[in-house]
Amino acid sequence: MTTLEVEIWRGAEEGRYETYEVPSQPSQTVLDLVTYVQRKLDPSLAYRFACRVGVCGSCAMTVNGTPRWTCRTHVQKVATQGRVRIAPLRNLTVVKDLATDMAPFFDKVQEARGRFIPSDAAAKSVAEVPPEEPKRKEADAGIECIGCGVCHAACDVVRWLPEYLGPAALNRAWTLVNDARDGDRIGHLRAIAEDAGCHACHAHQSCAEHCPVGINPTRSISGLKRLVLMAAIRGRL
Amino acid sequence: MRRHASYRAFLVHRLSGVALALFLPVHLVVLGLALEAAALDGFLNWSAQPLVKAAETILVVLLALHLFGGLRLLAIELLPWSDRQKDWIGWAAAAALTVGAGFVVRSFI
Ligand code: SF4
Numbered sequence: 001m002t003t004l005e006v007e008i009w010r011g012a013e014e015g016r017y018e019t020y021e022v023p024s025q026p027s028q029t030v031l032d033l034v035t036y037v038q039r040k041l042d043p044s045l046a047y048r049f050a051c052r053v054g055v056c057g058s059c060a061m062t063v064n065g066t067p068r069w070t071c072r073t074h075v076q077k078v079a080t081q082g083r084v085r086i087a088p089l090r091n092l093t094v095v096k097d098l099a100t101d102m103a104p105f106f107d108k109v110q111e112a113r114g115r116f117i118p119s120d121a122a123a124k125s126v127a128e129v130p131p132e133e134p135k136r137k138e139a140d141a142g143i144e145c146i147g148c149g150v151c152h153a154a155c156d157v158v159r160w161l162p163e164y165l166g167p168a169a170l171n172r173a174w175t176l177v178n179d180a181r182d183g184d185r186i187g188h189l190r191a192i193a194e195d196a197g198c199h200a201c202h203a204h205q206s207c208a209e210h211c212p213v214g215i216n217p218t219r220s221i222s223g224l225k226r227l228v229l230m231a232a233i234r235g236r237l
Numbered sequence: 238m239r240r241h242a243s244y245r246a247f248l249v250h251r252l253s254g255v256a257l258a259l260f261l262p263v264h265l266v267v268l269g270l271a272l273e274a275a276a277l278d279g280f281l282n283w284s285a286q287p288l289v290k291a292a293e294t295i296l297v298v299l300l301a302l303h304l305f306g307g308l309r310l311l312a313i314e315l316l317p318w319s320d321r322q323k324d325w326i327g328w329a330a331a332a333a334l335t336v337g338a339g340f341v342v343r344s345f346i
Pocket residue numbers: 154155156157158166167200201202203204205206207208217218221
């Protein structure tokens with residue numbers, strides 16, 4: 001059986017890569033490698049996962065320099081000459097080994113007022129939102145975010161400007177301003193119109209290139225920029 | 238992670254912007270020379286040398302890259318999203334190179 005050389009980050013912010021030999025298997029995922037190391041070679045290895053099928057968004061790591069969801073990344077696709085290097089997600093603080101502190105990432109969703117605020121009408125009756133309605137389509141395009149943080153790790157503006165709300169939080173805000181049942185459109189826009197909000201995005205689209213579920217946060221953010229501009233012109237911000 | 242067209246377009250835009258900003262003082266000094274015809278003529282003769290012409294061509298291309306790249310960004314931010322926006326990078330680059338080629342041709346006639 002051939003083996004793979006797997007380098008894994010050990011430590012916290014300070015640390016080093018340790019190399020492990022892991023037997024190669026057909027259809028093996030990067031998460032399988034990490035699990036093998038933790039179960040068979042070193043039980044003290046810390047990492048995070050839950051669903052193993054690309055739904056929960058908890059298994060994201062940096063694989064050979066690229067942020068990815070590890071449970072749906074085949075080793076075959078990323079290994080170079082039988083080697084794989086696995087590190088924690090970028091732009092977040094490392095707690096231990098491959099586990100990062102995701103709290104700041106989720107806090108940004110709240111800062112971006114990324115929560116549903118029901119309108120009076122929506123609270124009283126069931127809103128009818130036709131699937132072909134343009135705004136519904138815009139919201140649908142961004143709604144399947146699994147909160148994995150891959151886009152956040154891929155975004156250089158998050159790195160340069162730590163207060164920046166980031167692609168996932170802004171994408172969430174965009175789904176809400178397009179939600180016919182939401183009652184606080186201007187509130188959402190105000191939250192993302194500040195300096196570290198949508199206007200900080202340079203549209204370089206690393207977020208869209210890496211999002212595992214195919215969401216395009218740049219598209220959502222450029223939509224927000226237009227809405228903020230219109231609201232500002234009308235003096236509503 | 239940064240190996241994709243949009244990121245390269247961002248880099249080109251940023252670097253051309255910095256280069257142009259650095260050139261701006263030189264540009265203003267030369268404009269100032271225009272107050273004294275003799276000084277300006279002297280400068281214009283100097284700038285007719287091939288090496289200076291080549292540098293000027295680069296400058297023109299940088300300016301055009303920054304201009305067309307900027308138009309592309311405005312389109313991304315102000316127009317409804319289009320999945321064709323990736324092609325605009327190619328169009329912007331082609332337009333900038335055409336302007337550069339035009340400048341070279343014009344220097345010879
Ligand atoms: S497009 Fe905006 S949000 Fe996406 S990676 Fe670039 S700066 Fe970050």
